[in-house]
Amino acid sequence: MYKPVYLLLAFLLSAVCFYFSGDYGWLAWFAPLPIMVIGPGLSGRFLFMGSVLSYWSGSMSWWKAESFVVSVPFFLGYHLLFALVFALIMVWVRKTTIVWLFPIGWTAFEFVVALFSPQGTWGNLAYTQTDYLFLMQNASISGIYGIVFLVCLFPACIAYLLRQRDWNRARSMRASILILSILAAAGWGTFRIQTPHAEEAVRVGLTASNYTVPFEESIDSGKNTAFIKEYVNHVAQLADQGAKLVVLPEKLVFVASADQQEMEEIFSKSASDNQVFLEVGVKLKQEDGIYNKSWIFSPDGKKIVDYDKIHLVSGLEDGFVAGHETARFNGFNRRIGTVICKDMDFPGTIREYGREHVGMLLVPAWDWEGSERIHSRMAIVRGIENGFAVVRPSKEGLVTVSDRYGRILAEQSTFDYKDASVVADVPVSPLKTLYSRWGDWFGWLILGGAIIAVFITFLKRFAPNRAKLDEDAY
Numbered sequence: 001m002y003k004p005v006y007l008l009l010a011f012l013l014s015a016v017c018f019y020f021s022g023d024y025g026w027l028a029w030f031a032p033l034p035i036m037v038i039g040p041g042l043s044g045r046f047l048f049m050g051s052v053l054s055y056w057s058g059s060m061s062w063w064k065a066e067s068f069v070v071s072v073p074f075f076l077g078y079h080l081l082f083a084l085v086f087a088l089i090m091v092w093v094r095k096t097t098i099v100w101l102f103p104i105g106w107t108a109f110e111f112v113v114a115l116f117s118p119q120g121t122w123g124n125l126a127y128t129q130t131d132y133l134f135l136m137q138n139a140s141i142s143g144i145y146g147i148v149f150l151v152c153l154f155p156a157c158i159a160y161l162l163r164q165r166d167w168n169r170a171r172s173m174r175a176s177i178l179i180l181s182i183l184a185a186a187g188w189g190t191f192r193i194q195t196p197h198a199e200e201a202v203r204v205g206l207t208a209s210n211y212t213v214p215f216e217e218s219i220d221s222g223k224n225t226a227f228i229k230e231y232v233n234h235v236a237q238l239a240d241q242g243a244k245l246v247v248l249p250e251k252l253v254f255v256a257s258a259d260q261q262e263m264e265e266i267f268s269k270s271a272s273d274n275q276v277f278l279e280v281g282v283k284l285k286q287e288d289g290i291y292n293k294s295w296i297f298s299p300d301g302k303k304i305v306d307y308d309k310i311h312l313v314s315g316l317e318d319g320f321v322a323g324h325e326t327a328r329f330n331g332f333n334r335r336i337g338t339v340i341c342k343d344m345d346f347p348g349t350i351r352e353y354g355r356e357h358v359g360m361l362l363v364p365a366w367d368w369e370g371s372e373r374i375h376s377r378m379a380i381v382r383g384i385e386n387g388f389a390v391v392r393p394s395k396e397g398l399v400t401v402s403d404r405y406g407r408i409l410a411e412q413s414t415f416d417y418k419d420a421s422v423v424a425d426v427p428v429s430p431l432k433t434l435y436s437r438w439g440d441w442f443g444w445l446i447l448g449g450a451i452i453a454v455f456i457t458f459l460k461r462f463a464p465n466r467a468k469l470d471e472d473a474y
Contacts, residue, residue, distance in 0.1 A: 010034035011054040018058025022374065025128040029154045031058070032102070036159035039094035047094060051087035056080055062123065064370035069315050085109050092457065099160045099178060101453060103152035107145050108450035111443035118314050120345035125151055130377035133406050137189035139385045140433040142442035143347060149446065150185055153178065193405050201425035202332045204401060205238030206393035208249040210414045213395060216251040216283050221259050228253055228263060232270040234419065239274035241423045245331070249395045250281035250292065250341050250364040257286045264295065264303060272301035277331055281340060281364035289321040294338050294364055296329060304329050309340040310349060326352050334359035334428045341365035344379040347440070354386025354436025359428035361390050367397030369415065380406045387431030404431045
């Protein structure tokens, strides 16, 4: 039996690891480990309560990123749900030798949450790992759920090794397979990310600024028009640096239906004068509602894309009309697609671009302080999954360009620069991936495995007289 001070330290250590795992992704690999080590020596009730408090307190680090869009009760309740599920899994696996149960259980839970949540994959464990591109390359095969599985497999494997007192051939073989699985995933990712770019690149310019925020709400037509006439000078500056495609952020300005033609003419003239493809995000009010739009103009001044944001932010965009179709255009002998900010939280939507072999995805965005890093990295993961570059300028966030492997080519923060602007040469050849073809096959596979595992658990518990199932066979 463990001394109370050791139990307290174990739960506290897990909580600290959970809390800082967003900033230091490697802590996510160790966060469940102290609880998994002490779990077999505790009662189910005590382990459950300690696990809930540990995970729940650790999840409070999300407050800064989520407080802008959710209330305190919702925030606490949402993360309490995750804590309860985590605790149930800890109780479920505490005395088992089936190492796969924890990664299967947690991966299945995250998959189910994403299927039904209006927030998509926001908060998924995989996004804590975006600094480790050698690991994230596996998303091109299994999506983010393969990453979640690997992260959870590591502490389960270590806990299994620490529990062993008597080694035999079967246990040694099982441990070797577990360790080799993790090493193989990391090794393959390391090899993949070393692939050099051989094709020509397109020079892209993008810019965003926090001082533009009030113009999203302003209904003063004269003021808004004057602002845009001045702001398009940034397009000329980026074109002077060689940019052939310029992307401006989400909801750069409010546009009334009566002013739409004049605004489009300003952007059209800017595109033709500078001989660039120009994308700009606008908040457009029409008779049937308000739209979050992205307009793209070609170098001859024609509007070639009129895209409506598909996934709206709950609470902030409740009065907006949602779009239903993806959008792309042909440029630089490649297909180039576009979405807006929150759309990138939904892998199923973005996978349509992967199936169509888009070489670059343009993402006008608008974040808020505390969410800027995680949201930009979520977008980068979509590029890894589907094999395309991502160009994402965000107000109150990061102006980021990444390639199809998730490597950041250029980045600036609007909190560090009055006008955050970057120019980067972006390879636009698409890379076919298994994920873009098969989608969340791994998530469905894991969900099926979790259902079977739960069924067997209940079968063993409520039919004690049946022949004992050999856990080591799993």
